[in-house]
Amino acid sequence: MALSHNGICLGQFHEGNLRVDANVSVSKNGEKGSKVELKNLSGIGHMYSALNNEIKRQLGMVKNGELIEEETRAVDEQGRTFSARSKGSELDYRFIPEPNIPPLKIEPKMLKKAKKSILLDFPYLSFIEKYKFPPNFTMEILLQKIGNLIQIYLDCGPPVPFKHFKKWLDELRYLCEKIYINETNYFPPTNIKLLHCFAQIVHLTYTGKLTNLIAIDLMREFAEAGEVEEDNDYNQLGEEIKELIQNRNLWRIINSQQIDKLVLDAVLDHTPDFIDNMIAQKSKQRSKPFAKLKREIIDRSNKRIAPEDVDNSIWRVVDLSGFNFVFNTQTICCMWL
Structure with missing residues (x-):
């Protein structure tokens, strides 16, 4: 190192x-x-x-x-x-001298100059000791020159478990590879706003405030937008990203009643045969009716519901032994027997 x-x-x-x-x-x-x-x-x-x-x-x-x-x-x-x-x-x-290499005399001033110029601060040791990064990953930070990206992430808030952070770092690398396909040095990105977006996403997804789908869309948006203006106050970028999420109403829906309401609305848009078919295939991990309904619910929520929350809610709403549908030209009613 x-x-x-x-x-x-x-x-x-x-x-x-x-x-x-x-x-x-x-x-x-x-x-x-x-x-x-x-x-x-x-x-x-x-x-x-x-x-x-x-x-x-x-x-x-x-x-x-x-x-x-x-x-x-x-x-x-x-x-x-x-x-x-x-x-x-x-x-x-034995030692065999190389005839084509003349002896090199090391002068004291050369040693003095070397001691002054050598870097001994090793910030990467703090990544291991303080932030518990694996040693092999600290070498990746050094070789890929992603120290600035890491520092922005660390400045954003308390470090999250490394596995979660590494998952999003790999997602960012994959995204840059796709978007900056014609660029030689596509990673780490130089787009400072994208780096701040990444840092916020790591924390917001870990705390459950943002779904993965929304997070990926945001990173893609900032990556495609290009560099920010030079007069931007980079210290405020993190707050600007949170304001953007707030203004667009992109926060994750975690209220179970609100989720169940969205699920129920989607269920009622399907025929009883469709729901019965889905229930009959419950033992299958990924039945087509269930996957279709799940996609519809996520789309209706504008990707604000996490897939695992949709899974739980669907069976809460649908998979009850006494659940019947009564269809009428005027109204559609759900009755719990």
């Missing part, structure tokens, strides 16, 4: 940015052991399993009185070592 943070290299073991060689030598007390070199390890976990396996291998050989040869061993994906090549003597392991 320190190397990546200072722009020295990407620091990705698995992509070959860094390689590690490790040496293992197991012997009885007082005896000189043979050095075995493990080459091209591609990660901390890979190195850990390779060292454990090689130590076990050499311990077994020592216990059995077998001779351990000095050699170079490669490592497979499971961390198991296998012989790559033997080396005849320790001379083969």
